Every structure is written in structure tokens, then in C-alpha cells.
Amino acid sequence: MTNIDIADLDCIYLTYDEPQQEEFWVKIRNMVPWAKRVNGVKGSDAAHKAAADASETERFILIDGDNLPDAKFFNLTLELENPDYLKAVFRWRARNHVNGLMYGNGGLSSWTREHVWNMRTHEATDGRTETEVEFCFDPLYWSMHDCYSTTYPNGSPKQAWRAGFREGVKMCLDRGRRPSLGEFRDRVHQRNLDHLTIWHNVGLDVDQGAWAIAGARMGTYKTMLTDWDYREVQSFDNLEQIWDSINGIDPGELIVQYQTQLQTQLDLPMNILLPKESEFFKHHYRGNWHNQGVMVREIDVIRKHEGW
């Protein structure tokens, strides 16, 4: 067993074009004075490698540009039980400020430099379907149960649209592959469909929430109901082009535009919540959430729950 105090690890704040990055950087530095910042590196793979290069410790903590950690996280200790733990990447949940979802998207993570330097994802895909869109299918990429931060993907219309669009695409996929219309319900994990539905309908109570909803609906529509190449979702340049094509359009129009087709062709619930309803939903959704320990994995909880 190897114990590592998180406070002994380097902490990298990874920013690109997030509108709130300067404000968050000051808050993070107040919380974690030893934090370092890697800014403006284009592409997820290159940015992660730059973060690894900046770290002076073999294992390091990564904070995404739109994330604010809970200060208590830095008082915790990682208990690494065996060699797998020593090599693994941990991704903890984050609370999403727009829609209240609580999963790995935008959450704190802990990487080893070796893992980052060796990984091939997104832009540097090795050709496997799983790695073309997401790196979470790596067996040493562990989704953790606990939640230690809040993600704010709504600093501007573009940021909110992009966050919704990306999740609207990714939540449709079956291990990185687009399912057929017939497979959609059966093959896409139920939890993904739950998350997708919440992205599609919740968030009008916060700034730019309408753009996040419009983005999520558009992402799902383009992925499942057009011949658009969903692998383009990882390219910021391609997302920029799509954004340019809709910039200036009222997000309310986009929300309504995709509603009927998503409902009739994919049988997705289109039931947008007004601001008060969104606020109510977020207040009560996961209202009784309790962390179980920084090293508890999602799979451990599922196994316990299902009696494996």
C-alpha cells in the first residue's frame, strides 16, 4: 500500500479559452498555492502532455479550465493498494452548474506522467474506435465515485453551446461508436440516456443555459439523424466552424428546431424545464448525495449495489 497526500502532488490548471479562467485561476491559487497553469495548448492530447511536462511529480492533479475544486479535496490522501492503483488515472465526478448532473465530465483527475506520455487519444488515435472520441475506455482510466468540484461550462454562449454539443454527441455513442437508430435504445447505456435527457432539458435558470440545451440537442441530432462524422467532435476547429454557422441564431429557435425529430425518431423525452423548474430539479437531484471515500470507484459501488 502506498499512501500519497494530495497536497504533495503537483496540481496543474489546464486552460484554453474558458471565459472565467482568470477568475478561477486566482481562486485556485488561493486554495492551492503550489498550483501551476498550462494555458492555450490546442487539442486535448497535446494539452494533457503539456500538463504532464509541467508536473514535477510523477502523479499529478489536473483541473479543467471551467472547474472549481472543493478545497477539502487537497486535504485527502490517495491510498494506492497495488501496482494497478499506482498506474491508474482517477477521474472524480463534478457537479455541473448548468444542469446539476454529477459525473466525470469536467471533474478533477489524477494522472501519472508516464500514462499521459504513452496515451494515444483523440488527435493521436491509434485507430481503435474507442479512442477516436474518448479516452475513458482505457482499462487504467478509472471513474471514481466521489464528487469534489463544480464545473461551470456556461461562461459564454459559445462555451455553453460547445459543452452541450460535445455531450449531446458523446452520450449517444456505444463505446465510442455511433449505434444505428435501431440499436440506439438498446446499446447506449441507460445512464448515458439519463444524462442526455437532462442535458436536453435542464438549465434555463443559469446564464447561457439555453445555449447548453440547444448545443446538446443539436449534437444528438447531428450524430444520430444526419451523416455528419461524429468523430469531428474532438476537433476544436470543426466545432468552431459549426458554431460560426449558427452564431447569431436565437438559441430558442434551435431548441425548438430539433425537438420534434429527437422525440419522434429517437423517442427521447423533450420536456424542457423552465427556470424555476430547472432550479427545483437541481436542488433535489442528487440532494442526498454522500461521498464514500476518495479511492472508491464507481464500479465498486455498482458491484456492491448489485451484489456481484
Add this chain to the structure above:
Amino acid sequence: MTDNTTIFLDFWQNYQWPDTIPTTYKLYHNGDGEPITYSVEDLSGNYIDITADEFLSADMNVVVKDKKIHKIVVTRLSKLKPNNDTGTACHPNDITVIVNNDQPHKLWCLTHDKY
């Protein structure tokens, strides 16, 4: 058109976009001008408006005077020095051993110098 679409469109037609509030950077300080925190939020207490660069530097080694930031340039050096008259009686060969004044000793005193 579904009921929900109608409800949404009714809402959206009357939707007022929130005013875009430009980010202002602030340095909060106590009444004596000593910095408390840098923030973009509206907190209670004394503050001055500062530039984005000043906000980014988040320098706590400053003092606020006349609504402006002044860098503290005084260096204060604290040091233990031997003293003939006052101070703590320590063993003549080991400062970490405190002794009584009636035992052989050397007096050591903490001094504060400004440069």
C-alpha cells in the same frame, strides 16, 4: 406542436437576456490598507478597483493608500543576536539550551531590522 413546445415558446418570447456585467477586479483591504483578498465578486468590506494585471499578480505584499496599490519595499529582517544587557539566558556553547541567569550563560535577543 406539443404542449411543452408551446409553453417554452411562450416563455422564450418574453425572455429577458441577463445584462452582461463587465468583469471588475477588486482588492479588498482592511481599514489600514492591508490586503485581505483579490476578487471579482461583490463582497462586503473596503475595496479598490484594480486592473486585470494587478488582479492576476494577486500580490499580498502591498498596501492600499489613496485608493491605489503601493508595493511594500521595506524588508524586515528578524534575527537572534547576542546582547550584553537583555535577552534569554542560554548555555554559552549551545543556544538551544535555556539556563538560569545564575548559571554560566550568554544572553540572546530577537532583533528586528528594516532596510
